[in-house]
Amino acid sequence: MYSRKVEGNIAKACSHNIRISVKNAKPVCKSVRGLELKRAKKFLEEVLKEKKNINGRFYSKTTREILNIISSAEKNAEFKNLDINNMYIFHISALEGTHMHRRRRKTRFGTKMKSAHLEVILKEKGSRKVAKEEIKEKKTKEQKTEQKVEKDKKVETKEPKTGQKVDTRPSDDAPFSQSEKEGIDKTREKERKKEAVQESGVGSKEEIKLKEDKTKQEVQKKEKIKSEKSKVELKEIHKGKK
Numbered sequence: 001m002y003s004r005k006v007e008g009n010i011a012k013a014c015s016h017n018i019r020i021s022v023k024n025a026k027p028v029c030k031s032v033r034g035l036e037l038k039r040a041k042k043f044l045e046e047v048l049k050e051k052k053n054i055n056g057r058f059y060s061k062t063t064r065e066i067l068n069i070i071s072s073a074e075k076n077a078e079f080k081n082l083d084i085n086n087m088y089i090f091h092i093s094a095l096e097g098t099h100m101h102r103r104r105r106k107t108r109f110g111t112k113m114k115s116a117h118l119e120v121i122l123k124e125k126g127s128r129k130v131a132k133e134e135i136k137e138k139k140t141k142e143q144k145t146e147q148k149v150e151k152d153k154k155v156e157t158k159e160p161k162t163g164q165k166v167d168t169r170p171s172d173d174a175p176f177s178q179s180e181k182e183g184i185d186k187t188r189e190k191e192r193k194k195e196a197v198q199e200s201g202v203g204s205k206e207e208i209k210l211k212e213d214k215t216k217q218e219v220q221k222k223e224k225i226k227s228e229k230s231k232v233e234l235k236e237i238h239k240g241k242k
Contacts, residue, residue: 002119004091009082009126013073014119017097020062021114025094027054028062029118032070037087037122041070066092066118073120083124090123 002012031054032040044067046052048060070089077084095117102110 009124011077011122013069016117017115022094022116024062029092069120073122086125087122091121
């Protein structure tokens with residue numbers, strides 16, 4: 001069992017109870033982790049030849065064992081028909097092995113023996129890009145769905161703007177009594193007259209008041225003329241009787 005689960009085009013390799021110390025294996029694994037396969041192998045070979053170092057040391061025994069594991073993982077990738085030139089070290093780690101002691105007489109324990117477990121996972125670079133693209137597509141789809149839901153909510157809770165007319169008149173199909181229908185018709189006629197007045201351009205209240213005053217004055221003049229005529233006629237009638 002590996003300490004990490006990985007999906008995609010991968011190749012694995014592990015070894016148990018190698019006679020190396022975990023303390024020395026961890027810095028070597030850290031220096032190789034995330035590198036391309038060819039580059040990591042070249043680096044470790046140069047460390048073995050003492051051309052390069054890791055923190056001022058060479059770790060010859062541990063680098064040899066780690067190179068063997070990486071090469072076995074490479075062979076597993078070849079067996080799976082994976083592209084070796086496009087692979088990198090996705091995961092490499094060193095874990096503590098079983099505790100063993102040297103053999104001594106009777107019940108006495110000898111010195112502790114070094115042991116470690118190593119594991120390597122190689123992965124193709126293309127699988128990393130595909131995974132990132134899939135995550136981006138999922139995020140864009142989720143954002144689009146959220147935007148649609150917000151738009152639908154706004155349309156449902158949308159209120160009329162200030163100054164916008166709202167038709168509050170009931171429809172003709174609604175069931176009403178005769179008195180209610182007469183009242184509705186009157187209100188509709190009033191609204192239509194108001195709309196006609198506004199469309200004709202007589203929209204100011206002062207002009208409407210002036211027209212009403214003129215009509216009242218004309219009516220009063222007519223009534224005065226009628227009253228004067230009636231008085232004259234009555235006088236003539238009285239004179240004729242005398």
